[in-house]
Amino acid sequence: MKELRRNILNRLSPQIAWLIYILLCFFRLTMRIRVVGLEIMKEFVKSGEGFIGIFWHGRLLMIPFVYPGKRMNVLIGTHRDGQLIADVMKCFGFGLVRGSSSKGGAAALREMKKLLAEGDDIAITPDGPRGPAEVAKIGVAQSARVSGRPVVPVAFSSSHSWRGTSWDKMLIPKPFSKGVFVIGAPLRYCEGEDLEVFRLRIETALKETTAQADCFFTETQQ
Template sequence: MPRWLKRLGRRLARSSRVREGLCALAAAYIRLVWTSSRWEVIGGEVPDRLWRANQPFVLAFWHGRLLMMPYCWNRAKTMNMLISQHRDGQFIARTVARFGIRTVTGSSSHGGHAAMRSMLKALRAGESVGITPDGPRGPGFRASIGVVSLARLAGVPVVPVSFSTAAGPMLKSWDRFLVPWPGRCGVFVWGQPVVVPRNADGNTLEVCRQAVERALEAATREADRRMGRITAPEDQSHEDQPGDAPSKSTFSPPDPLRTDDRNVI
């Protein structure tokens, strides 16, 4: 690519007007896909039951199935989504804000503890929190320990959800990001809540982490099956093996065995 074109691209990326315009286009495309397609919801009684009981929860979905998530949510209920401080994360934040979704900013390297405190405050106020357990940079389809640590501290369940569509490319990115075409059909699949005991030790947290991972894998596989897609082999999560690197987290959770809950907020 010519240097002048690279410089132009960098200048445009720094322009607030250009960024806002791209966010508006992204939001418009999401609305177009939703309004022009036929959608089915499987397992919708799971969130409905929690919403009726005014029970907040941690909503978990893979990073690659993020695009249509604004439409899985009950707009009458407040949702806070954990977003990284990276430029891509801020693009997502501005886009989902157009659907009434609030954002909490944090990452594994910057603002992690502040993000944890903000999410706990929201959950304890009766608001729900959305997290991509494999975000923001992977490894893909591997749930981090952070999602279950947050659920334990807040005393709320983790509820998995995924979506798929009959047509649209799956990008060759680390998260296999799905971009649905408008005018087709799609499905949301909800899984059963994963309850994390308040007194969970490290081993129990790992069991719960794997349960979230398997539930997301199952929801994604079922959504793809209903839409006639074959879930790619690399989309299948796997349990930790000896020598595996520790799972990455979108934020840096306090050590669940050493943190005094009263000191988190």
């Protein structure tokens, strides 16, 4: 029975993805959104130097709207829920890289290195696909090291939202609320740096960027 449900969901995935895409576009149209640090991302897009954008899995719903370029590729896990996320990303016009730390990681790393060398950009949820939440896996640090490209932390928050009950506590903005994207300073791998040290730098930077987004409306109202 589980296998039957899974097959049905896989067949319906493109149609469900379009419904999710339309719903997200509705949310975006009703919201008043500020972007902090957009010039950082725009500069990389203008220069043609590929970058690795990172954001927590629980904040991914609205992130596609902040990207100012046309050459984004999203790393999506090969788990069964990944197909729906992949189909939603295709609705935004993004390319896909399939793989995760547990399956297909080496091939995904090679593909990301190639895309970044060609000037494309990559999006990664470093705590995906299954957590633990807001703990960066080593893969994003490896990607930055082998490609020589910068890691750019990105976060989204809203003045009013729902939170999911899954492991990532997905943030779902309420229509007509205020939203904010915060883009943090880029991080680069330092030659000879221990990979775990670099991973911790990435994790800390993304946590700080996310905290800045979450505090945005509290600070602006004071």
